[in-house]
Amino acid sequence: MRKIWTGIGALALIASASQAQLIVANDQSGTGTIWHVDISTGVATALYSSSTSESKAWGMAYDPGSNTLYWNNGGNLYASAFSLGGLTPTLVAGLTYNGSNTNFVGLGWRNGNLVGTRNISTEGVYTINPVTGVATLNWAYSSTFDFGGLDVDATDGKLYGLSDSGGAGLYAIDDVNQTTTFVAPYPGGETDIDGLAVHNGIAYYVTDGPNTTQMNFYMYDIASGSLIGMLPSTFTGSGIFSAAAFVPAPGVIGLLGAAGIVATRRRR
Numbered sequence: 001m002r003k004i005w006t007g008i009g010a011l012a013l014i015a016s017a018s019q020a021q022l023i024v025a026n027d028q029s030g031t032g033t034i035w036h037v038d039i040s041t042g043v044a045t046a047l048y049s050s051s052t053s054e055s056k057a058w059g060m061a062y063d064p065g066s067n068t069l070y071w072n073n074g075g076n077l078y079a080s081a082f083s084l085g086g087l088t089p090t091l092v093a094g095l096t097y098n099g100s101n102t103n104f105v106g107l108g109w110r111n112g113n114l115v116g117t118r119n120i121s122t123e124g125v126y127t128i129n130p131v132t133g134v135a136t137l138n139w140a141y142s143s144t145f146d147f148g149g150l151d152v153d154a155t156d157g158k159l160y161g162l163s164d165s166g167g168a169g170l171y172a173i174d175d176v177n178q179t180t181t182f183v184a185p186y187p188g189g190e191t192d193i194d195g196l197a198v199h200n201g202i203a204y205y206v207t208d209g210p211n212t213t214q215m216n217f218y219m220y221d222i223a224s225g226s227l228i229g230m231l232p233s234t235f236t237g238s239g240i241f242s243a244a245a246f247v248p249a250p251g252v253i254g255l256l257g258a259a260g261i262v263a264t265r266r267r268r
Contacts, residue, residue: 021246023060023247025242026239028209028238029238032056042231047086048087059241060197063130068130074103076091079130093131093132095128096133096135104116105118105150105194106243109154110157115150115152115159115175119147124138125137125139144165148193148194149242149244154199154246168186169183183203187218194206194208195217197245202219206242210233210236211232211234216231216232217230
């Protein structure tokens, strides 16, 4: 097990990370697993495993208001109450856009809805009803990008994506004003990263696997655009897609709804 921390920011993160959870999965063949990764120690614990599609996430998001973890495999949306004791997946709905079945490669949570991205037509940012699975297009961005990783920082409401093309790296996405801002690159040697979780100014890049060739997940400080740490990958098989979400420490969850409201008002 390997982990590298650098800088004062990383030390501060350790101090505030008690019980905070990074949740990850990929769509590897055979048995797939949704993992909890302790960001302080790198220790991983399986939350749910199966050989069927409900364990093989393409995108993932966490709703702190209801303590619900959402994820999708292609056009199917799943959910479970979050617990370190394990997950109980439920098929929520099929995902649709303009009345047709569709799929998403990244998910986040914002203002009571899921937000998602597609990497085939129409590529863009969508709002997704978490009950019905019905999607609405917010912004069709340039197909130069390939935003496979997506998340919203619940502490400030900002949307971020990982793109494998168009200048690979982490971007801030403003789907209201229809702009993107480059934040940080991919680590050297990495060209395909499809899982993203963001919390409190830290972006977690979750590689697709397997961990024999993509050995690490990466932690970037958004303000400086610098790599501040690595966590060992949990994925034993190769995934086309990977997914991630951040579940904050229990004492923090109650503050996130208010933070989201403030962030929404500021954007207006």
